[in-house]
Each structure stands twice: as C-alpha cells, then as structure tokens.
Amino acid sequence: MKLFTDAVIAILILTNLRLIASSRISACIYAVACQGVLLGMLPLLVGPHYLTVRACALSGATVILKGFFFPWLLLRALRSANVRREMEPLVGYTLSLMIGAVLLAAAMWFGRQLPLPVPDHSPMVLPLAMFTIMVGLFVIVSRRKALTQVLGYLVMENGIYAFGLAFALSEPLLVELGILLDAFMAVFVMGITIFHISREFDHMDTDRLSALRD
Amino acid sequence: MTMILLFFLLPIIAGVAALFVPSDRFRRLILLATAVAHCALTGLAWVHRPAPAFGCWLLLDDLGLLFLSIVSFLFLAASFYSVGYFQREDWGNRQDFEGGFLFSNAREATFTCCLLFFLATMSLVCLGQDFGLLWVAVEATTLSSAPLIYFHRHRRSLEATWKYLMICSVGIGLALLGNFCLAVAATLGPDKSVPLLLSSLISHGGLLHPLWLKVAFLLLVVGYGTKLGLAPMHTWLPDAHSEAPSMVSALLSGALLNCAFLAVLRILQVCQAAGLGEFGQHILLGFGLLSMTVAALFIVAQSDYKRMLAYSSIEHMGILSLAVGLGGAAYFGALFHAVNHSLTKGMLFLVAGNILTAYKTKSAPEVRGAAKLLPISGVLWVAGFLAITGSPPFGPFLSELIILKSALDQGRIVIAVVYLVLLSVIFIGMAAIVFRMCQGAPVERAAADLPGVGDFPAPAGESALTVIPPLVLGLAVLVLGLYLPPALKGLLEHAARAIGG
Numbered sequence: 001m002k003l004f005t006d007a008v009i010a011i012l013i014l015t016n017l018r019l020i021a022s023s024r025i026s027a028c029i030y031a032v033a034c035q036g037v038l039l040g041m042l043p044l045l046v047g048p049h050y051l052t053v054r055a056c057a058l059s060g061a062t063v064i065l066k067g068f069f070f071p072w073l074l075l076r077a078l079r080s081a082n083v084r085r086e087m088e089p090l091v092g093y094t095l096s097l098m099i100g101a102v103l104l105a106a107a108m109w110f111g112r113q114l115p116l117p118v119p120d121h122s123p124m125v126l127p128l129a130m131f132t133i134m135v136g137l138f139v140i141v142s143r144r145k146a147l148t149q150v151l152g153y154l155v156m157e158n159g160i161y162a163f164g165l166a167f168a169l170s171e172p173l174l175v176e177l178g179i180l181l182d183a184f185m186a187v188f189v190m191g192i193t194i195f196h197i198s199r200e201f202d203h204m205d206t207d208r209l210s211a212l213r214d
Numbered sequence: 215m216t217m218i219l220l221f222f223l224l225p226i227i228a229g230v231a232a233l234f235v236p237s238d239r240f241r242r243l244i245l246l247a248t249a250v251a252h253c254a255l256t257g258l259a260w261v262h263r264p265a266p267a268f269g270c271w272l273l274l275d276d277l278g279l280l281f282l283s284i285v286s287f288l289f290l291a292a293s294f295y296s297v298g299y300f301q302r303e304d305w306g307n308r309q310d311f312e313g314g315f316l317f318s319n320a321r322e323a324t325f326t327c328c329l330l331f332f333l334a335t336m337s338l339v340c341l342g343q344d345f346g347l348l349w350v351a352v353e354a355t356t357l358s359s360a361p362l363i364y365f366h367r368h369r370r371s372l373e374a375t376w377k378y379l380m381i382c383s384v385g386i387g388l389a390l391l392g393n394f395c396l397a398v399a400a401t402l403g404p405d406k407s408v409p410l411l412l413s414s415l416i417s418h419g420g421l422l423h424p425l426w427l428k429v430a431f432l433l434l435v436v437g438y439g440t441k442l443g444l445a446p447m448h449t450w451l452p453d454a455h456s457e458a459p460s461m462v463s464a465l466l467s468g469a470l471l472n473c474a475f476l477a478v479l480r481i482l483q484v485c486q487a488a489g490l491g492e493f494g495q496h497i498l499l500g501f502g503l504l505s506m507t508v509a510a511l512f513i514v515a516q517s518d519y520k521r522m523l524a525y526s527s528i529e530h531m532g533i534l535s536l537a538v539g540l541g542g543a544a545y546f547g548a549l550f551h552a553v554n555h556s557l558t559k560g561m562l563f564l565v566a567g568n569i570l571t572a573y574k575t576k577s578a579p580e581v582r583g584a585a586k587l588l589p590i591s592g593v594l595w596v597a598g599f600l601a602i603t604g605s606p607p608f609g610p611f612l613s614e615l616i617i618l619k620s621a622l623d624q625g626r627i628v629i630a631v632v633y634l635v636l637l638s639v640i641f642i643g644m645a646a647i648v649f650r651m652c653q654g655a656p657v658e659r660a661a662a663d664l665p666g667v668g669d670f671p672a673p674a675g676e677s678a679l680t681v682i683p684p685l686v687l688g689l690a691v692l693v694l695g696l697y698l699p700p701a702l703k704g705l706l707e708h709a710a711r712a713i714g715g
Contacts, residue, residue, distance in 0.1 A: 175346030
C-alpha cells in the first residue's frame with residue numbers, strides 16, 4: 001500500500017513537470033486530467049479515514065469533475081479556439097523545466113521545515129502540495145494563452161486540495177462540496193470567457209489584452 | 215430559521231425566474247420586487263434579529279447586519295437605476311464610441327439573473343459564520359459578477375472581465391490555502407480540532423497554534439485583499455469598475471468591496487482572540503498606507519472619470535484598512551466610513567453613468583458643461599465629489615475625522631501627517647477633474663467624429679429612474695453628516711466592539 005501511495009505521488013509530481021515542459025496545449029490538458037484522477041484517489045490512500053461513505057463520495061466527485069469534466073470542457077474550448085500550441089511562452093520550455101526542478105527542491109526542503117501540530121500520515125504529501133501550488137502559480141504568470149492560464153489555476157487548486165489532504169483536514173461536507181462547486185463554476189465561466197476572447201480577438205494571448213491601462 | 219434563509223434564497227429564486235420570464239416588463243418588476251423585499255427583510259432584521267440556522271453556520275451578528283444593510287440598500291438603489299438604464303439602452307448592434315466597432319449587449323434576462331445571484335452571494339458573505347462557507351460565498355460573488363462586467367459585449371469589457379476573473383480567482387485561491395492553514399492552527403491533537411466557526415474560534419482563541427495562525431492571516435489578507443482592492447493586488451479593480459455598466463460599478467465598489475472587507479475583519483477577530491491582534495493590525499496598516507499612496511498617484515494624472523472613481527475606491531479601502539490597523543476609536547470610524555463610502559461611491563458611479571450616457575465618452579477632458587446639460591446630475595456630481603473627498607457637511611468628513619483623531623490620540627503623528635497629505639493630494643487631483651467637467655458650455659462633438667451618434671447632445675439625458683436613486687443616496691450621505699441616528703450609532707458601536715476584541 002505504501003509503495004502504491006508513493007508511486008501515485010511520484011506520478012503526480014511528473015504530471016506537474018509535464019505541464020510546464022509541454023508546448024502542446026492538449027498534452028497539458030491530459031496531464032491535468034491525469035492529475036485530477038490521481039488526486040481524487042489520494043484521500044483513499046492516505047489519511048485516517050480510508051473508506052468511509054463520505055470519503056468515497058468526495059473522491060468520486062473530485063475524479064469526475066477534475067479528471068473528466070474540466071478537461072472535456074477545456075478540450076472543447078481548445079477546439080473552438082483553433083489553437084494547438086503555446087507558441088513563445090514568456091519563459092522558454094528548457095528554462096521552465098529547470099525552474100520546475102528548483103521549485104521541487106524548494107518544496108521538498110520547505111515541507112520538512114514546517115512545524116506540524118499533528119504527526120503527518122505520509123511525509124511526501126505536503127511537499128507535493130507545495131510543489132503543485134508553485135507550479136500552478138508559475139504557469140499562470142509565465143504562459144500567454146488564456147487556456148494555459150486556466151490550467152495553471154486548476155493545478156493551483158489541486159495543490160491546495162492536496163495541502164488539505166496532507167493534514168487530513170476534514171472540513172464539513174457541505175463546505176467541501178461548495179469548494180468543488182465553486183471550482184466547477186470558475187472553470188465554466190473561464191471557459192465561456194475564453195470562447196468569447198477567441199471569437200472577439202481571433203487569438204487568446206492574454207498579454208495582447210492591453211487596451212486598458214493608465 | 216426560515217427568515218435567515220430568505221436573505222439568499224429569495225434572490226436566487228427570483229434570479230432563476232428572471233431567466234425564464236419572456237416579458238421585459240415582468241422581469242424588471244421581479245428585479246424591483248426582490249430588491250424591495252430584500253430591503254424590507256433587512257429592515258425587519260434591525261427590529262427583530264433572525265434566529266441562526268444550521269447550528270450557527272448562518273447567523274446575523276452586528277457586523278453582519280451592518281454590511282448586509284449596506285448591500286441591501288445599495289442594491290435597491292441600483293435596481294431602480296437598472297430599470298431606467300434598461301429602458302434607455304439600445305439593445306441592437308451599435309457602434310462603440312472609442313473603438314468604432316460594432317457591439318451588442320448581453321441578454322437582459324441573463325444580466326438580471328446574474329444581478330440577483332450577485333445579491334444572493336453577497337448576502338451569504340454577510341451571514342456566513344463558518345470560514346469555509348465564507349470562502350465559498352466570496353468566490354461565488356466573483357463568479358456571479360463576472361458576467362455583469364461583460365454586459366457590453368466588446369473587447370475592453372472582455373479584457374476587464376478576464377483580468378477580474380483570473381486575478382480574483384487566484385487571490386481567492388490563496389485565501390482557500392489560508393483557510394486550510396487556519397484549520398491546521400485549529401488542530402489541537404489527533405482527531406481533535408476546533409471547528410472553523412467564528413464563535414468557537416474566538417472562544418478557543420488561546421489554544422490556536424500562533425505560527426500557523428499568522429500564516430493563515432497573511433494568506434487570507436492577501437487573498438481577500440485582492441478582492442478588497444488593496445495595493446499591490448488592486449490591478450483588476452480600475453479595469454473592472456470602468457468597463458462595467460454604471461450600476462454594476464456602483465455595486466462592485468459600494469457592496470462587493472465591503473463584503474471582502476468583512477471577510478478580513480472576521481479573520482482579524484480570530485487574531486484578536488488569539489492575542490495576535492497587534493500583528494494583524496500592523497499588516498493592515500501597511501497595506502492601507504500603500505493603497506492610499508497608489509490611489510493618490512493614479513488619481514492625479516487620470517483622464518478617465520470612471521477610472522478616477524475606481525482609484526478613489528482603492529483609496530477608501532486603504533483608509534478602512536488603515537483605520538482598522540490603528541484600532542481603538544478608529545474601529546468605529548472604520549465601520550462608519552464603510553457606510554459613508556458605500557453610499558457616496560454608489561451615488562457617484564450612478565451619476566457617472568448618466569454623464570456617460572449623455573456625453574458618450576469616459577474621457578474627462580472631453581466632458582464640458584455637465585452642470586448645464588444635466589442639471590441634477592451635474593449638481594450631484596459636484597456634491598458627490600465634495601462628500602467623497604471628506605468635505606463637510608457630509609458623512610465621510612466625520613468618519614475621516616474620527617480616524618484622524620484616533621491616530622493623533624495614539625501619538626502616531628507620522629501616520630496622521632501622511633494620511634492628511636494623501637487626502638489633500640487626492641482632493642486636489644479630483645477637484646481638477648470634476649470641476650472642469652461641470653463648468654463651461656457643453657461642447658458639441660463633431661458628428662463626423664462619431665458616426666452613429668450624430669444627434670448630439672443626447673435626447674433628454676435625465677429620466678426620473680436614473681436621477682432619483684443617486685439623489686436618495688446623496689441625501690443619505692448628507693443626513694449622516696448632520697445627524698447620526700441612534701439605532702445606527704448603537705449598531706456601529708456594537709460592531710466596533712466585536713472587532714475590538
């Protein structure tokens with residue numbers, strides 16, 4: 001079981017690296033989908049309450065939304081926008097990958113430094129969470145396409161979700177569902193906005209959205 | 215139990231109904247009826263406080279009631295204005311007055327639905343006592359208001375919507391992380407933790423892990439501060455406020471920013487209870503001064519009058535944050551100022567909408583003679599300017615004075631001086647813009663410049679529905695400057711005591 005959990009965590013870290021190293025947007029979406037599925041399974045692997053009905057329900061909802069529904073929505077937006085690649089990101093791919101490695105090391109180091117009020121269940125989840133959050137923020141600031149930025153936002157949310165897992169925090173069910181619903185609505189509204197942007201501007205490079213300034 | 219639920223169920227049901235009602239008249243009636251009913255409910259809550267629901271998850275405390283009243287009252291004004299706005303709007307394709315391209319509006323049904331959802335989510339922010347629920351509600355306000363900003367379907371509003379969505383969502387994401395850190399701070403041992411309810415966090419304040427609470431406070435202030443428009447996280451605010459239709463700008467500035475401020479106050483309450491109040495206040499003080507400085511710098515060189523108002527909102531959020539940072543008597547000042555700012559800024563944005571409709575430009579130098587062309591709006595524009603910059607006899611004068619006095623009483627001379635200098639710079643900066651717009655004779659813009667709007671000046675710029683709401687808000691500001699009703703004073707004092715620890 002322990003081996004399996006570690007393998008899942010390792011794959012999750014790899015999905016992050018895949019996201020920052022790939023220029024094909026569809027590949028990035030698949031990486032995020034894979035991350036969503038694995039992340040949804042994670043609460044069943046780590047944490048004190050393995051197989052309660054509540055954990056299973058939340059896990060199922062997470063897998064369906066983050067693993068299948070969001071990627072489907074984004075792939076649709078991608079097709080309608082008629083772009084395939086993130087050309088000329090603000091930070092190149094090789095450099096991005098190196099920054100990713102630095103972030104990973106920082107997350108590993110920092111994860112060990114935090115004083116924990118309770119003994120943690122699996123020591124790798126906290127570094128994973130911090131790495132995922134940092135990768136999400138990095139993608140938001142270093143990529144131009146609106147769609148890639150939404151992916152960054154999703155990955156950041158995933159990281160925060162993993163952070164909650166690391167401490168086995170259990171918010172009331174209603175709140176957890178509310179958080180999922182908000183993420184759902186956020187991606188939905190962003191998807192619609194991307195559709196409008198690509199129709200209105202014939203591109204979705206957010207750095208070219210620069211009419212409003214002082 | 216049922217009454218407290220009505221505050222957000224009523225607008226949600228009305229919003230869904232608005233989506234499916236085919237008749238424009240009936241839909242507008244729904245909007246008005248909901249706004250009136252919501253306001254009446256809030257008024258009832260002043261007399262008889264509704265019972266909490268869901269084990270104190272939803273509870274109307276003094277602080278919540280104060281902010282709910284602001285939201286409700288401002289929404290009432292904005293909804294009457296909206297009906298006037300809808301009647302005046304040209305719903306077909308028309309030409310953009312800056313870019314010259316064609317654009318149309320969003321469907322009125324969708325817009326009304328989002329407007330009502332926006333009211334529901336803001337009410338939920340005021341009622342929510344659980345930090346998780348509070349987060350859900352604040353994020354929901356972003357999502358329900360984003361379509362409102364993209365009402366005029368053109369490029370600039372789309373850009374503003376995108377920035378608003380992205381920056382606020384990321385900010386709110388950080389607040390979620392802050393919530394988790396708060397949960398870690400509230401973990402007392404294996405399988406034992408304090409629930410994230412405001413009341414239980416306050417009563418167990420001493421048991422919370424101080425380091426994690428500090429981290430949580432920082433993340434929550436940065437997260438909700440993005441929504442609040444504190445510099446340097448304010449960059450979405452001028453764009454969103456200037457591109458949204460005017461009643462939406464009024465709601466964003468007067469109601470939404472306050473909701474974010476309420477969220478910040480909630481976490482400050484927890485910090486106070488844990489004995490970390492001073493730490494939190496120092497941070498808020500810093501953000502407050504920085505926001506005021508940034509606002510002053512951008513107001514002075516501003517040529518777009520709606521952006522000027524947006525930067526003024528940043529300034530006032532800075533004042534609120536500064537006042538809470540000072541503490542003591544300034545708590546009362548901060549809450550009073552929140553009321554004053556909302557009413558005044560709501561009025562100013564509504565008047566700005568009237569000016570925009572008449573002149574078809576947001577550029578201040580191109581607007582001349584507003585006092586002649588729009589007699590009532592012109593007067594309100596000047597009165598609103600005087601009020602917002604803290605001139606007597608309006609409400610903001612009193613609240614800004616209270617804040618200044620408490621800074622002096624605490625012997626914080628440097629802060630008081632900086633505060634006064636920034637206020638004067640902003641006064642001069644705004645005066646130069648506002649007076650120039652009102653004076654002189656209305657300039658006729660050549661028809662050749664503006665194909666499609668050749669029949670300038672606009673036909674009768676002022677209708678009752680677009681003039682009375684700002685007028686009422688303006689009178690309220692004036693009354694608050696002359697006489698503070700005892701009921702409001704009592705509520706402000708109780709609420710100030712709640713955040714004072």
